[in-house]
Amino acid sequence: MLNKYARAFFTRVLTPFAAFLLRRGVSPDAVTLIGTAGVVVGALVFFPRGEFFWGTIVITMFVFSDLVDGNMARQAGTSSRWGAFLDSTLDRVADGAIFGGFALWYAGKGNDNVLCAVAIFCLASGQVVSYTKARGESIGLPVAVNGFVERAERLVISLVAAGLAGLHGFGVPGVDVLLPIALWIVAVGSLVTLGQRVVTVRREAAEADGSPTAHGTSQGSEA
Numbered sequence: 720m721l722n723k724y725a726r727a728f729f730t731r732v733l734t735p736f737a738a739f740l741l742r743r744g745v746s747p748d749a750v751t752l753i754g755t756a757g758v759v760v761g762a763l764v765f766f767p768r769g770e771f772f773w774g775t776i777v778i779t780m781f782v783f784s785d786l787v788d789g790n791m792a793r794q795a796g797t798s799s800r801w802g803a804f805l806d807s808t809l810d811r812v813a814d815g816a817i818f819g820g821f822a823l824w825y826a827g828k829g830n831d832n833v834l835c836a837v838a839i840f841c842l843a844s845g846q847v848v849s850y851t852k853a854r855g856e857s858i859g860l861p862v863a864v865n866g867f868v869e870r871a872e873r874l875v876i877s878l879v880a881a882g883l884a885g886l887h888g889f890g891v892p893g894v895d896v897l898l899p900i901a902l903w904i905v906a907v908g909s910l911v912t913l914g915q916r917v918v919t920v921r922r923e924a925a926e927a928d929g930s931p932t933a934h935g936t937s938q939g940s941e942a
Contacts, residue, residue, distance in 0.1 A: 730786055737790035747788040747795070747802055754784020755809040759816040766820025769828055771898065772885025775878050778817065782874065785810060807853070810870065811846055817877065818842035821902065837902045844909035845873055851916040860927060864919040868908025876901050876908075 740750065758781050765774025788806060792798040818841045825835035848866065855862040868876075880901030887895040 730790055733783060733787050734790055734794075737787050737794060740787070741791055741795055745791075747791040747797065748805060750784050750788040750791060751802075751806055751809055754781045754788070755813050757781030757784075758813040762813075762816040762820035763823075766817070766881070767823035767827060769824055770885065770888070771881040772888065774820065775882035775885060778878060779882075782813070782878075807849075811849060814845050814870065814873070815842055817874070818845065821877070821881075821898070831899075834899055834902060837899075837906050841873070841877070841902055841905045841909060844906065844913060845870070848909055848913050848916065851913065851920065855916070855920040855923070858924075860920055860923040862916060862919060862923070864915050866912035866915050868905060868912050872908065873905050876905055 758778050761774050761777030761781065765771070765777065785806065788802070789798075792802050818838050822835050822838035822842065825831045825838060829835070849870065852862045877898075880897040883894050884896075884898040887893075
């Protein structure tokens with residue numbers, strides 16, 4: 720849902736910065752790689768130690784690279800299948816690092832196996848939600864559905880909650896409960912979104928196959 724509105728807004732805001740980088744000879748692929756590296760470092764260095772505020776600050780500094788690199792490619796007229804593939808692949812890496820960082824905290828000093836499991840579920844379900852759309856589109860279906868909790872929502876909910884929860888270390892009381900609440904929201908929302916996409920792909924596949932009860936006779940195996 721946020722993708723529809725927030726992406727257009729931030730694209731306009733970040734266009735001058737993207738143009739500046741192009742004038743300095745920076746490539747879109749370099750921005751993609753640097754942005755992902757920054758997110759991974761912020762998540763896996765700070766989150767497992769419970770330093771959620773500083774981790775969120777570092778991640779926020781780099782997470783907008785996802786919008787900047789595409790903007791640069793469009794301005795330069797160099798949009799390509801490779802760029803789209805690299806961007807999508809590294810998005811999964813960044814998401815895995817964020818929720819992996821949460822899981823490591825709860826598996827260690829956070830000492831909460833249930834929340835560790837919830838964080839792992841958020842990580843896995845986010846990957847599967849993205850896969851369902853990619854796989855559906857790869858077999859020629861539009862997958863025309865705005866999911867309840869897509870990538871933008873997962874990041875905003877989890878990072879805002881983590882940043883606020885990190886204020887507990889500065890003496891702000893009660894905010895440490897925000898991250899567990901956010902993880903449960905993301906977990907449930909991702910499950911709902913997965914269901915939405917599966918139902919949509921099934922309907923679109925049935926329509927494409929010309930039968931409302933088609934079960935899909937061609938099932939390829941995935942590596």
